[in-house]
Amino acid sequence: MLSAFMVGAAICVLATVACGLLRLVLATAIADRILSVQLLATGTMASLLLVDAARPTGTGAGELAIVLAMLAPVAAIGFAGARARSQGPRHDGDGP
Amino acid sequence: MTLAFDLCLMLLLVALAVWTVMVRDTMSAVTGLMGCGVLLALAWMRLAAPDVALTEAAIGAGLSGLLLIRAAAYEHATEVAEQAPRGTRPGPLATVSVVALCVGVAGLLVFAVLRLPIPAPSLAPQAVEHLEATGLGNAVTAVLFSYRSLDTLLEKAVVVLGLVGIWSIAPDARWKAPVRVAVVDEGPMSLLGRVLPPFGIVLGILLAWNGADDVGGAFPGGTVIAAMWLLALTAGAVRAPSATSGGLRAAVAVGPLVFLAVGVAGFWLADTFLALPPGATAKAWVIVVEVGLTVSIAATMTMLVAGPPGGGATG
Amino acid sequence: MSTLSSVITVLGVLAGVCFFVAGTVGLLRFPDPLSRLHALTKADNLGLGLIVLGLMPQAEWPLGPVRLLVVWLAAILSSAVASQLVGGAIRRSSGSAGE
Numbered sequence: 001m002l003s004a005f006m007v008g009a010a011i012c013v014l015a016t017v018a019c020g021l022l023r024l025v026l027a028t029a030i031a032d033r034i035l036s037v038q039l040l041a042t043g044t045m046a047s048l049l050l051v052d053a054a055r056p057t058g059t060g061a062g063e064l065a066i067v068l069a070m071l072a073p074v075a076a077i078g079f080a081g082a083r084a085r086s087q088g089p090r091h092d093g094d095g096p
Numbered sequence: 097m098t099l100a101f102d103l104c105l106m107l108l109l110v111a112l113a114v115w116t117v118m119v120r121d122t123m124s125a126v127t128g129l130m131g132c133g134v135l136l137a138l139a140w141m142r143l144a145a146p147d148v149a150l151t152e153a154a155i156g157a158g159l160s161g162l163l164l165i166r167a168a169a170y171e172h173a174t175e176v177a178e179q180a181p182r183g184t185r186p187g188p189l190a191t192v193s194v195v196a197l198c199v200g201v202a203g204l205l206v207f208a209v210l211r212l213p214i215p216a217p218s219l220a221p222q223a224v225e226h227l228e229a230t231g232l233g234n235a236v237t238a239v240l241f242s243y244r245s246l247d248t249l250l251e252k253a254v255v256v257l258g259l260v261g262i263w264s265i266a267p268d269a270r271w272k273a274p275v276r277v278a279v280v281d282e283g284p285m286s287l288l289g290r291v292l293p294p295f296g297i298v299l300g301i302l303l304a305w306n307g308a309d310d311v312g313g314a315f316p317g318g319t320v321i322a323a324m325w326l327l328a329l330t331a332g333a334v335r336a337p338s339a340t341s342g343g344l345r346a347a348v349a350v351g352p353l354v355f356l357a358v359g360v361a362g363f364w365l366a367d368t369f370l371a372l373p374p375g376a377t378a379k380a381w382v383i384v385v386e387v388g389l390t391v392s393i394a395a396t397m398t399m400l401v402a403g404p405p406g407g408g409a410t411g
Numbered sequence: 412m413s414t415l416s417s418v419i420t421v422l423g424v425l426a427g428v429c430f431f432v433a434g435t436v437g438l439l440r441f442p443d444p445l446s447r448l449h450a451l452t453k454a455d456n457l458g459l460g461l462i463v464l465g466l467m468p469q470a471e472w473p474l475g476p477v478r479l480l481v482v483w484l485a486a487i488l489s490s491a492v493a494s495q496l497v498g499g500a501i502r503r504s505s506g507s508a509g510e
Contacts, residue, residue, distance in 0.1 A: 002417055002420065002421075002469070004097050005420075005421060005424070006420075006424065006466075007097045007098055007100075007101055008097065009424045009425070009427075009428050009462075010101055011097075011100055011101050011104055012428045012431075012432075013427075013428055013431050013458075013462075014101065014104050014105060014108065015104060016428070016431045016432050016435045017431070017435065018104070018108045018111075019435055019439065020434075020435040020438050020439065021108075021111075021112065021115075021131070022439060023438050023439055023447070024115070024124075024127070024128065024131070025115060027124075029444060029501075029504070030123050030124065030127070031444050031497050031500055031501045031504075032444055032447065033123075033124055033127040033128075034127060034493075034497055035438060035444075035447060035448060035451050035497060036127075036131075036438065037127050037128075037130055037131045037134075038451060038455070038490065038493060038497075039434065039435065039438060039451055039454055039455075040131045040134055040135070041131075041134045041157070042454055042455045042458065042459050042486065042490065043431060043454070044134045044135060044137070044138050045459060045482065045486060046427065046431065046458065046459050046462045047101075047138070048138055048141060049462065049463065049466055049479065049482065050424065050462065050466070051098070051101060051142070052141075053466045053469050053470070054098075059146055059310070059311055060141070060146030060147075060149070060150065060310075060311035060312075061141060061146070062475075062478035062479070062481075062482065063146075063150060063299075063303065063311060063312065064137060064141055064146065064149050064150055064153055065482040066299060066478070066481055066482050066485055067150060067153045067154055067158075067299070067303075067316070067320060068134060068137065068153050068157065069482055069483075069485035069486040069489055070292060070295075070296050070299070070320070070323070070324075070485050070489060071153065071154065071157055071158035071320075071323055071489075072157075072486065072489045072490065072493065073288065073489040073490065073492050073493035073496070074130075074157075074158050074159075074161055074162050074323065075127060075130050075161055075162075075165065075493075076492075076493035076494075076496045076497050077162070077280060077285065077288075077327070077330055077492075077493070077496060078161065078162045078165030078166060078169075079165060079496070079497065079500060080280045080282070080285070080496040080497070080499070080500055081165075081166070081169075081277075081278035081279075081280050081330060082165060082166060082168075082169030082278070083500045083503070083504075280496065282495070282496065282499060283495075284491070284492040284495035284496060285492060285496060287492065288488065288489070288492040291488065292485075292488060292489070295485070
């Protein structure tokens, strides 16, 4: 009973972030796309934990969720790094 | 109910993949790909393959995303200029033939998949049956280090060769310069680059250590450590090493070398190259190799993403 | 006890799902990138946090709840930093390009 509820909630979360991906498609700025992928990552973590809790024995879902949580900001960091390089003071001696 | 979840996941994955292929802008495609990586990790988890899921999360959603974002940002400047003018766009004949080719390949793939026997051929029962003799608890690790260790050894050598390839495109004048990672000089990044790595490194070591008996392994573990090193580099918290540094080179080489040494020791320990004595001693050797590989993978992955010394041509 | 833990789970997970829905609606409907960022953080912090809170009573004592808590703490830290970085980038680009 409770496990069916959890899987149902996981479906809700996944469907919700799927709707959030509309922003990925409609966006005009890269920042919006990064936000939308960020939401997707969080939603994936939540549904992963929900589906795993619905099973009697689960292995590895916690570790996977932690890895996802720790690496989730990588997109934003790469984006900010690219910005820092293109808008910040120019490095001299850039290759041909 | 779980079936409904899996169906949702599949639809979402396919839709996102199609969008990633269709979108014109490189940077947007990279964000789509990172989303696909996250969903793929969940999909592997649903297929009860947590080891693959961990690696996919660390590589697909993490490191390769960072690598591709940097590449896309570099490409972005040239990309806009190279938008083809109207006259040079492919004509209808070229478009139709490309579409026909794609549909043909996809059709053949569908045909091949549908022709697979049910149940699909599998070596999993045999792999699990002899798990006792390997002294390991994780069948994936047993396949990697006991059944197919030559493949694993060559795989790691290929990763090191990839790094050699990247380093070789550095101009001579900048060969001794440290590798360059764009430092994000902002407060929050400085915090993250100092707070998260200690925990992340512990997690990476835990994953590598767990690999023998439980979910994890040298590859996801090493990759998580690499991601933490990159975070610290991006925050400017640690100094970027130079490709000529002996310590860095030792770290890159130690994994394959230890693997090779244990492989050669197999002539005396067991009866042939890469053979391991059965039982608990085998596990000890596998752990020795895994420790070396974790160090190597962490160093190599970091340097692969960081790029050639001095920024190379991509500065 | 078991009933109580089930009630906590149902309430926590439902509230978490509500925040996910709210965050997504905000991401889709808010007019400018900075307010969309604001909406996203609700899903990141509260949505995931409440779901984790709801799942805690069901997790295997003692390490299960700790693991869930660690997931949430890692997610909060990373999402806070990611939001700051994206927010800063949005602000700079809107200052220079007038988006």
